[in-house]
Structures are given as structure tokens and as C-alpha cells.
Amino acid sequence: MGTSDPYPVSVSSLHFPSAEQQSISQTLSALRRSALTVTNRLRSIEADAAFVRETADHYGLPLVANERCGSWYIPPDVKSGSAYFKSTDGHTGQWDFSFRRLNLQILPIAREHGGCIIVDSTRRGKLMPDALSKTIPIWCAVINRALFPSDTAFHAVEFPPNFLGASEESQIERRIDGFVKSLEDLKLDLGELKQQLGKPIRIAWANRSYFHPTDLHKGDAYHLFVLCSASKRVHGAEMSEGGYIQGAGDDSESWAYGLTPPVFWASKSTLFQQSDEDLPAVIEQLVEEHRKQDTDQRATRITPTRNLYISQTHPQLNSSNHYDLVIDCNGSAEAAEGNAKRLNLGCGSSKLGSRDLRNKLDQVQDFVKSRLGSDPSQSLLVTCETGKDLSAGALLAILCLFYTEEGEFTAASANRSIGKQFIRQRLAWITSSKHDINPSRSTLQSVNAFLMQRPDY
Template identity: 50%
Template sequence: MAAVPALKTSDIIFPALSTNFSETLSSLKRSALSISNRLNSITQDADFVCAVADAYKLPLVANERCGSWYIPPSRKAESAYFKSTDGHTGEWAFSLRRLNTQVLDIIGRNDGGMPDALLKTVPIWCCVLNRVLFPELTAHALYTPRQSISESEHSQIEARLDGFVQQLQNLNLEIAALRSKISKPLRPLWVTRESSLPPTPPSFPDFHPIVLCTASRRVRGGEVSEGGYIQGAGDDSEGWSCGLTPPLFWNNQSRLLATNEEDLPDVIEEFLKSTNGSTPSDVILIKPTSSLYVGSLQAATPDDFDTVISCGLDTSPATQSGKKPKHLDLKCRLGKLGSRDLRDELPKLEGFFMNMTDDPGRILVSCATGKDLSLGVALTILCLFSDDNGAISPKPLTRTIDKSFIRQRFSWITTSYPTANPARATLQSINSFLIRPFSSNSSGPPDLSTLQISPTPKPTPEPTSTFHLFLSLSGPWSTSRTLTSALPTSPSGTFTGTATFTPRPPSSPSFSHEYLYEESGTFTLPTGLKFPATKKYAYRYAPTTDTMSVFFVEEATKVPDPPVTGLFLDLQMKTTQGPGEEAGHERLAKLEAEELRFEGRESHLCGKDLYSARYRFGLAEKGWWEVRYDVKGPQKDYVSATRYER
């Protein structure tokens, strides 16, 4: 028998994909994240959500970020919109755009509710409402899950609550009406797949329970190892759903779950065509007015209105009865382009109203969705032509319009139309139009000299304000630092260099001004060894709390504007007396800038390390400031003292 030659590696031909393990894994992951796996996972999660609602005997409230995927329409009692980024580290906020007060009706009628699970946003919402609606009860603590929220973060959120309360009170809402909806304070409770459900519905005599239900079970490995189950399957649906919406899914659940993956896009397209891709929203009355309505172009019925304002490239639908209402077309495209168009179109609205010779009657404002441009136009009408009781007239009203006033009027919209969520670009266009001197290019011939509405002039910072201090930091500083460590494992030494505060657009709406702080120089050890050292922070100013804050930024990348990654410290500043200062305003006005001092102190935990910070400022033209950190922790025990000079 002839000998068979040994097989060589070069004799074996491998398919290209078999040698690319990364591509194989990517292919498997895409397969695991299929539409059919997502819909099956959503169904499993919805079964758990309904089981929790039955165990607590509570109605289901969908957080419209993605919560409607997990609630069958027959079980959905209400909608809310709690944005998760309101609770990101250092971004804690009580949203004045999304008050969600409609949830109070459900809570009051059912002694509790089940909105979507959020670790901080909903707890902040509960605590702020408790303090506003039940001021006679003094112990309104902030409740957060301690297994997920550190003591340091909890205390930093708690320190901001009084500011959030003041912001809500400034809206001048009908507190008595809101209080009448519920009989006791709100308290969040958390339920996950690991929780034990009560065998019988529990009673909570001292508070209304807000059960925050996490629908998905935790996936510790990849989706490939989970038998097709996907954690958070309904998230970011615009990237996988092919246009499928929660109502379309639940109305056609059986067929969708029975359809093969390769056929699902065609079946979804069939459903979309049968519904024209959207469901028109109802026409909504904006209270406390009795005459201003908003809605989508599809839902608009001009016959029922005396004045019709449409935002879009198409004209308003014709009336069926032959009635000819007062009519204005604001030519706006869809999306962000439409928000931009609104800035140029709003002067037409101003002239349209001022040219009216009689009462505008019932007003309809419509746009493609009924939830974006139309709300911006309605907000403009409320600010310019509505009195405090909601009566609308074409006669201009004498008042000052600033951001606080606009927020107060916007609260009328959010309480009347809770699910509306106008684009930030739309609201920015409205602010830009309203907070300015009225121009003379309005449509029509009204005498603008009679118009008394004017913006609040840009404030000149008081020399005793934190804002004045913040502005004075701009530009370069020479820097010298002494670092003294009590531990031999941590280096002592000195740093000399420069620090520059460069203004940049605020990276969060909670702050009006922001600097990128960049420090570079040389660190010298006691042995004489030198090496370069750099550091970056973001300094931010919050006008609502008159607070200066320092944030960490991403330093690993070389991007010119590194993003904020987390809060380092908040500073509440106070003025201190300079040399020989006397009490009273007259003496304060005569102070030389060099004599004026600011001081701020703050202590906080950073991991397991306690930072005690002290800031001292002098505000002379050739100024100075100092910062000292006393740091104690398991691996740290040092003092850092820095002097900055112009």
C-alpha cells in the first residue's frame, strides 16, 4: 500500500469567517438581538410586571421612555415621563418640563401606583412633592435604595432638595388642587426579579406606595448564553423595531410572536401601512384657559374653532361647513429644522394677534404630531396674550418676560398635557423669541410703540454674588501647590505651573455658565526628581441655587471639550469681611476689591475617602484665590494647599 504523505497546514483551506473569531461573535450577538427575541423578552417582562401589580393590587403607570412596551394596554392606567438622565451622577434634578402631576390622580384613587423604575429621578420627584404638598409634616426624607446609591451621593442629592422645592413653588401651581388628589405623602419602594412578592396586598397607612418595578431580569453574561432573552429589550426601539410601536405590538401580539424573524420586517410594514404610520392625538385644552387647544394636523377639525394656527409646510385642513376661521400658517419643516424655522415664523404670530379687531375665540394650534411645534406656539400665546387667569385677548399685556415667567406658563401646558414632550430646540426658539426687545418686522401694521412687554435686562453681577466670583475666574492663573502626605506610600512635593479657565457652552441645562479648567506644570519630589503633571475639571455655575460646582471630566481622550463624568464638590459661597471692614451697605460699597473676600467650605465622601475643602477668594483686578483639601481615607492622609495668582 502506497504511503500517504503527511498533511500540511498549507493543504487545509479554512473559510475566511472561521478564522475571524470576532466577526463570528458579532454575528451571534446580532442573531441573539433579533426582533423576535426582543418581542418574546418583552412579553416575559410584561408578565412579571402584571404579576407585581396584582401582588400589590396597584394600577400600572408607563414611563413613556420605554415603559409602554411592558404593559398591555388593558392594564395601563396612566402615562408619565421621567427622564433617566435627570438622575445621572451630578445631574440630579426635579424636572420643571415634566411635572408628571397627572400621576397623582391615579395614586390618590388607588392608594399608590407603579411607574417605571428609576433609582433617583422618581425618589426626588416624590420627596419634592411631599415637601410642597404636605409642609405641615416636617419629616419628608429622601428615600433611595442604599444598595445602589452611596451615602455620599444620597447626601449630595439631599442638599439640593430645598432648591428644587423653591423652583416648583415659583411656578405658582394650584397647590390646593394637587393636594386634594392625595391624602398622604408618597414613598418609593423597589421591586426587581429578585424580590419576594407579598402573598396578599400589603397596607401602607402612613404613605402612598410608589412601587418602582424593574421589568427585566439581570443578564450577567451575554445574550447568546440567555436562550434568546434580552435585558431591557424595549429600550432604544428606534434602532430595532422597524417602526413598530407598543400599541401596534400589543394589538397584533399573537401574529408577531408567531412570525419568523425573516418575515417580521414585512409584517411590521404591513401594520404601519394599515394605520398610516401614526395615530393622531386628541385635541387638548390648555388650562386654565377655556379657549386654547393644541393637536395634530390629522386630528384638527377647524369647524369647531374661531382661530386656526398651523405649523407645517401643508396648509390647515379645509372646513366642512364653509366656516372661515381666522387662519395663520407658520411654515415649519419637521424635526429640528422646524424648531429652527419657528424663530423666523413667530413674528407673524405676534402681528396676527395684534391685527385682530375682535376676540380670537376658540383657538386651535396644530402641528404634525401635536406634541412639539404646536406646544411652542401655544406657549408663546400664553406668555404674550394671556392673563394670569388664562383669558386670551389680542391686546398686548404689560409684563416682564423672563425664563422664570416662561417656566410658569409652560407648567400650564405640562399639567394639561402630561405626555407632551416638546423638543429642547423648540423651547430654545421660544425663549430666544420671547426674551428680547420686540422687533419692528412683525406682520401687519400694529403700532409697536404701544407694546409694553420687554425682557428682563441681562443682570449685572453684584460684586457680592457667587456669579460675580465665577465670572472673575476666566483666563489664566499662575499656580503653586504644596502637597504634604503623612503616609510614606504617598508622595509629598510641590507643584508649579499654570491653570486656565476657558468658557464653553454649558453641558447641562441645570447650569448657566461653564469653564473647562486645565492645569499643567511640574511636580517636584523632596528628592529633587521632577516630572510633568496635568489635571482637568469642569467648573459650573447654577443660577437657581447660586452655587459653583466642580466636576470631573474625561481625561483619557484628547478631545478638546472632554465630557463631564461626575460631581467632585458643590460650593455655597459667603462673603467675609476684609481688613477694617465696617458693618452696613455704605461701607461695603466703598470697599476696595482687594479687601473683599469669599469663602466656601465643603466636605464629602469620594469612595471611602473624606475630602474637606476650603476655598478663599480675593477679587482684585490682580486677584488671588486659595484652595485647601484635607483628605483622610484607608490609603490617604494628606493636605493639598494651592495658591492661584494672576
């Protein structure tokens, strides 16, 4: 070999990569993170929202967000409502009609407009989320059979084309009558719900691959629910799409720095002018400004009662100036000492709060029995940090212990025997009155344990 030969002639001449150098997987992970920037997510959302608006124009129907993801793709000024259909209720083998999420609020929207477009999205690799392919089709079939029992042409479950296997479709179909029976057992006024909807439901699907059925629009015999998956299906990694991210609005808690869809749509131009390094601080400032301007704090009355209300904890509402009595699930117990019209439970957050609630419900029972027992006409507001979880649990216990079928307070009801079906019926009062209520499984377990293991009075 000559001195110019390029090949190494000894072990010491060989070059081995140092430990500091990244492996291929580390390099790919870094590239993926660089593609998943907040700016890329927001740009992807903006692009997908344009498709959603085109879908609305095509069908001439209002837009309803399937929360939480769907609201990212709908500017607030054209959003007609929210739905809460979970993909977990459509997972294979776990198909369900949820009694925590009845979604009856979309019935009058459909009646007024001849249907609606329910907007959602899903992550890389999937054409649509299970919420659109299974959860909502199950719900529509249950509603059609329960409210329109003689219109058998609308009783079959409608599925997207060539999406599920025949076995899964038949297994889902076999469960529908059981779900209908469970809905009927809630003792809701089905005649009133039928009037709110007016006609049976038909389903169409809209995504970046197809509109199906292609010729289906609003009709005289039915209301049309269009299930719209906003994002373009991506088969490869995010970095192969030039910064486009499928389902960019999904799991926003992990990437948005507190940014919400209303703040995004109100501040879009400002956000797109920022560098990725500056975005967290800018988002924090915009969110705080929006919070100060948001004075629309209203409590929701739980029907058929005339005096029970629920809301997120807010100083503007959380005072005896607005309501005679207040129970704040997360409020500090010391802060309410000496105030006979207020009970603060001091529960923690999330699952810890649900466990705390189990041990505080006896205080709730005593407070309600003594205060409303002396004057049942008083209004009672129950709050928690979200207005959707612990407050719903406390209210559920109150409804089960003290309220008649007609929604009247009676202290004598505290002696009644309470079972799971009875609790489910009272929960339906809450979910029918406030549609974004979503008590966690832990909270409901705490309430069930308290109500079903009480000593005899």
C-alpha cells in the same frame, strides 16, 4: 519525518486564514445580531410583562408606564396611565426635578388607588434605570415637601438598598429644598395638587432580584409608589441567554419597524407566527390598519385658558369645522394661502423644525393679535406632527405674549417684559394640561430667544 507525519514541512504547507474569513469579533457581532431579532425582543417583552402583572397582583395597585419603554410591558387594557420620568434627570452630578415633565397626572391615580406601580426597564448589565433609582425618588421627595410641609417624616429622599454611594445620596438630598423652591415659583395651585394626591408618598422597589421593603404595602398614612424594573438582569451577552434580551422595549425606534405597544398587544399572536424575514412587511400592514381604526383624535385645552387647544396634526381636527382658528406648525404655507382662519408655518422636523420655529414666531404673534384681538372668544388649535414639540413651543409664545394670570386674552400683554421665570410658569400651564408634552431643548431655546429679544412695542 515520515510521509504520514501531520506537521507541515515547508512554509507553502502552512494554512493562513484568508481575508474573507471573519475575525472573532465579527463572528461575535453576527451572533449578537442574530440574538437581537425582533421576535426575540417581543418574546422577551412578553416574559417581562408576566412579571409586571405578578407585581400588580402582589401590591394590588394600578400600572403606570414610564414612557416610552414602560408601555411595552403593560397591556393597554390594564394600563392606568403614563409618566415621563427621564433617567437623564438622575444621572450622577445632573440630578434634577424637571419642569418640562411635572408628571402631576399621576397624583389623582395614586389618590384613587392608594398608590401605583411605575413600570420601566433598562439594558443589559443594570438592575434598574436611573429613572427608578434616582429621578422618581427625587420627584417624590419634592412633592412631599411642597404639598405636605408639616409631615416631616416623609421629607427624606428614599433610595433603593445598597445601590448608591453615601456621597451621591447626600449630594442629592442637599438639592431637594432648591427644587421645592423652584416648584413653588411656578405659582401652581399647591392646595389643589395636595387635594389631588391626598397623602404623602412612600416608595418601594420591585425587580427580578428583590421586593424592597419586603413587608411594605398600601397604608392609611401614605400612598405607595412601587418602582418596578420589568426585565431580568443579564450580565453576559445576549446570546448567552437563549434569546432573552434585557430591556427589550428600550429604544424601540431602532428595531421595531414602526410597531407600537398597542399594536403589539392587539396583534401578538399574529406577530409570533411570522418569520423574521416577513415581520417588517407584516408590521407595516398592522400599523397601517391600526392607524385607520384609531379615530380617537382629541385636542387638549390648556388651562386656565378657555380657548387654546393643542393636538397632533390630524385632518379630522385640523379644520375650521371644529376650531375657529388653526395654526399648523409643520403644514405647508402654500396650502393655507387665502384662508384667513388658518396659519401654516411650514417648519421642518426635529431640530431643523425648532430652528424654523424661531423665525416663524413673529407670524404667530401677528396672526393671534389680529384674529383673537378682534374676537377673543374664538377657539384656537395649535398642532404639529407629534403634538408634543413645536406646537407646545408656539403655544408657549402665545401664552407669554397674550394671556393674563387668569388665562384671559389681552392684546396689551404683548408689551410686557418677559423673563425666564415667567416663561417657565407659562410652560407649567401646558405641561400640567397635556402630560405627554415634551418640547425639545432646541424648541424652548427658540421660544426663549424670540420672547426675550423682542424690540419694545
